[in-house]
Amino acid sequence: MQYKITPAQFGTRPPVNLPNPEFLEALKEEGIRKMVSNHYDLLKQSNIRGLFPPTEEGFEKAKEHSADFFIQICGGPKYFNEKRGAPMMAARHSPFKINQEARRIWLESYAIVLNELNISDDLKQSFWNYIDIFSIWMMNSNEN
Ligand code: HEM
Numbered sequence: 236m237q238y239k240i241t242p243a244q245f246g247t248r249p250p251v252n253l254p255n256p257e258f259l260e261a262l263k264e265e266g267i268r269k270m271v272s273n274h275y276d277l278l279k280q281s282n283i284r285g286l287f288p289p290t291e292e293g294f295e296k297a298k299e300h301s302a303d304f305f306i307q308i309c310g311g312p313k314y315f316n317e318k319r320g321a322p323m324m325a326a327r328h329s330p331f332k333i334n335q336e337a338r339r340i341w342l343e344s345y346a347i348v349l350n351e352l353n354i355s356d357d358l359k360q361s362f363w364n365y366i367d368i369f370s371i372w373m374m375n376s377n378e379n
Contacts, residue, residue, distance in 0.1 A: 236349075236350060236356055236359065236360075238342070238345075238346040238349065238360075238363050238367070239367070240338075240339060240342050240343075240367060241367050241368060241371070243335065243338060243370075243371040243374060244371075245335075245374055245377045246374075246377075247371060248325075248371070248372050249368050249371060250368075251365060251368045251369045251372075252361075252364060252365060252368075253308055253309070253365060254308065254309050254358075254361045254362040254364075254365045255357075255358055255361040255362075256309055256310035257358055258309050258354070258358045258361060258362050259306060259309035259310055259311050261354040261355070261358055262352065262354060264302075264306050264311060266352070267302055267305050267306050267309070267311075268298075268299075268302040268306075270305075270348050270349075270352065271298055271301045271302040271305060272298050272302070273348045273351070274301075274344050274345055274348050275287070275294065275297060275298045275301070277344040277347060277348065278340075278341065278344055279294065281340050281344060282336075282340060283336075283337045283340050283341065286331045286332070286333075286337065300315065300318070300319060303315040303318060303319070304322065304324075308365075324369070324372065324373065325372050325373060325375070328373045328375060329375055331375075332375070332376045332378075333373050333374050333375050333376060334374065334376040334377065334378060334379065335374070336379065337374075338370050338371070338373070338374055341370060342366065342367065342370055345363070345366055346363070349362065349363060
């Protein structure tokens with residue numbers, strides 16, 4: 236499947252639709268954790284690897300928190316809120332320089348892992364639509 240990245244206007248926060256809860260029902264928590272782990276493993280080899288924790292331990296924690304978040308927003312248990320508090324995602328990303336290029340690499344890495352999943356294209360698309368738009372919110376730099 237081809238996933239389209241919506242051109243982003245820096246500094247905007249377009250309305251977001253959460254993924255279809257059936258995404259979690261189809262993948263189960265374990266499948267979401269595996270998907271997130273694969274995504275982070277791609278990021279580790281990408282040009283934005285410098286943004287992520289340098290130690291193995293830190294990197295595994297990052298995977299855990301990210302998966303906790305996605306399970307939660309897909310309608311699962313509120314793991315993220317329990318462990319990390321209110322999501323405030325844009326604020327949590329503010330220490331890291333996220334420009335157009337970082338967003339593109341982050342999303343393209345998700346396109347690769349989504350394509351590997353054994354679930355319907357509609358469900359993949361619903362997850363993509365969410366990250367495609369919400370990732371615009373995370374951009375905090377207009378520099379290259
Ligand atoms: C636009 C591209 C993005 C980049 C480059 C990016 C990068 C990062 C970085 C560097 C961190 C801190 C290290 C870590 O915990 O992994 C982080 C944390 C996180 N990101 Fe992103 N991110 C992006 C988009 C998103 C989006 C769209 C979401 C949610 C839909 C998201 C969810 C998270 C979560 C849940 C955390 C963990 C926060 C915490 O536990 O404090 N990220 N991200």
